[in-house]
Amino acid sequence: MTKATLWALDLSLIRETNFSTGEEVAVRGLCDTTRYVVAVDSYVAKTYTPSSDPGAHAWTGSLQGMTVARPASPPPPAPPPSGGDDDVAALRGSPPPLTDRGRRKSPPPVPPKPPSPSPPPPSPPPSPPPSPPAQPPAQPQTAAPEAQEAAAASEFAAHVHTSGTRAVASAAPAPAVATNTPPVLAVVVSLCGRQPVVRPDTLQGFLLGPARTTLQSYAAAISNGMGYLDPAAVTVAPGVVDVPCSGFSSAGPWGSSSCGPQDQQGWAEYVVAAVAARWGLPLGRYDRIMLALPPGNACGAVSWGTQSCAPAFIGWPLSRCYVLWTATGTFWPYWNVMHEMLHNKGLFHSIRSNSTDPYGDGSCIMGSGYNTCLNVAQMQRLGWATPLATLDTPALPANTWHRFSLPAHNRLLANHVRISPGWLAPSPLADPAAGALFVSYRVRSPSGCDAGLDDRFHGRVQLHSYVDTLPLDSPWRGNVTVLVANVGPGQLWPPAGGRSLGASSLRLALRMVSRSPLTDAVPHVTLELCRYTKVTECV
Known part of the structure; x- marks a missing residue:
């Protein structure tokens, strides 16, 4: 592996309003402390700022490729004893930790603008379905805060020392375990x-329990039962930690009037130290920290999370692996919090072809999905979906239709067709160790993780592409997941009159033949796939 591949990662740039192909950025690699200057080859995302919250968010995006230009001078300081950073920043800024740059907390009010040939102004994610989000679990009746904290402290001290063993999902596609x-x-x-409007017991109710809107239930739903939030592995601090207006952390000074990655890391470091001192937290016990912020903070109505830090990435301390959101007490954005937790686990945003919106896939919670499942490409990344069929070039002879039946992907573990398109070489998609195409079927359901799936995706066949920019066994995974096609009844994609054999063409045709009633316990679809070498084939 060349050093260049170590930096094909998601970038979070402080106070940068635009970023273009050919611009140079400074990075520090995982394997040494030398700062390099790299040139961006291509990008897949542009500026994103929610229209209802102007000016509060910086640029974010996934860069598909970089080339090493030269070592920069002077080199950066040595990494801290905790294991160091993989810092990425604009040449004009300070290197921040990698974070997700602001998920919306509430459904966006308007649909996105259609893509245009030139980069358009920032657009919000698509509108959610009309039904309002479910209310959070009822808050238990409690004693006064001081009495509650005192009563919980001894239980907390015992819990953190005795609960749960540590087990994590495999980073690569894995057996069904x-x-x-x-x-x-x-x-x-x-x-x-600024004082919180939720108490620790309220937060406990948000995270755990059988209600559909708890994080525990949602984790089971989005994983088809393959992932779960073990109550024994979740500890809620029994009291509120008061974070001051400013301070210093291992990353430098932080404040409360802004919500940059350095501020977020500073808050996390302060809270970790405070909980350890106040209640005897064993620092090695946890892989991530979750902060429920008070209303009115500088982060606004969004959630944030560190990218690719859990489990135990290169020895980062607990404070470097965080999820935070503004807890209002009346609205519990469990899908947004899960979005950030999945960033922790290595997932990047889900985008859509021919769009500059970094949250372009509205059918996936790693895009702009509102109370939805992951798309199947993201599910397989975590080992939460298995293919019913695996195809390659010999299995798809040209100009021959092949028929498949698939269940709705939120009903069964075996739920998709995986294709290794070797005919696209030298594209990364042609490398079975790096890329693949995924065909799946989406159906909205009154329960489960696709309760919020909107009409654009309900009862449709989806085609996603997935590319890893690092080897499958790498702890850091730069991945690009793209919704390529969304095919309804009787439709042929791409249309016979709109095909090409150019570099951007997958040279694969897809059509929906029939589908069972969408109200079936397990809805099924019949579809056909055909590889073409001429635009006149597979019609």
């Missing part, structure tokens, strides 16, 4: 005098 989420510490915080 159920796995649990790495141990999580959740803390309610006040920030610079």
Whole structure:
């Protein structure tokens, strides 16, 4: 592997409003402390700023490729004893930790603008279905906060020392073995005098329990039962931690008037130290920390999370692997919090072809999906879906239709067709160790993870492409997941009159033949696939 491949990662740039192909950025690699200057070859995402929250978010995107230009001078300081950073920043800024740059907390009010040939202005994610989000679990009746904290402290001290063993989902596609989420510490915080409106017991009710809207239930639903949030691995601090207005962390000074990665890391470091000192937290017990912020903070109505930090990535301390969101007490965005937790586990955003929106796949919670499942390409990345058929070039002779029957992908573990398109060489998609195409079927359901799937995707066949920019056994995974086609009854994709054999063409045709009633316990679809070498084939 060349050093260049180590930097084909998701970038979070501080205070940068645009970023273009050919621009140079400074990075520090995983394997040494030398700072390099790299040139961007291509990008797959542009600026994203929610229209209802102007100016509050910086640029984010996934870069498909970089080339090493030269070592920069002077080199950066040595990494901290915790294991160091993989810092990426614009040449004009300070290197921040990698974070997800702001998921919306509430459904967007308007649909996105259609893509245009030139990069359009930022657009919000698609509108959600009309039904309102479910209410969070009822808050238990409790004693006064001081009495509650005192009563919980001894139970907390025993819990953190005795609960749960650590088990995590495999990073690569894995056999069907159920796995649990790495141990999580959740803390309610006040920030610079802003007081929380939820208590620790409320947060506990948000995270755990049988209600459909708890994080525990949602984790089981989006994984087809293959992943779960073990209550024994979740600890909620019994009291509120008061975070001051400013301070210093291992990354430098932080404050509360902004919500940059350096501020977020500073808050996390402060909270970890405070909980350890106050309640005797064993620092090695947890893989990530979750902060419930008070309303009115600088982060606004969004959620944030560190990218690719759990489980135990290159020795990062707990404070470097965080999820945070604004807890209002009246709205519990469990799908947004799960979005950030999946960033922790290595998933990047789900995008859509011919779109500059970094959240372009509205059918996936790693895109702009509102109370939806993951798309099947993301599910297989975590070992939460297995193929009913695996195809390659010999299995798809040219100009020959092949028929398949698939269940709705949120009903059964074996739920998709995986294709290794060797005929696309030298594209990364042609490398079975790096890329693949995935065909699946989506149906909205009154329960489960696709309850919020909107009409654009309901009862349709999807084609996704997936490319890993690093080897499958790498702990850091730069991945690009793209919704390529969304095919309804009787439709042929791509249309016979709209095909090409150019570099951007998959040279694969897809059509839906029939489908069972969408109200079936397990809806099925019959579809056909055909590889073409001429635009006149597979019609």
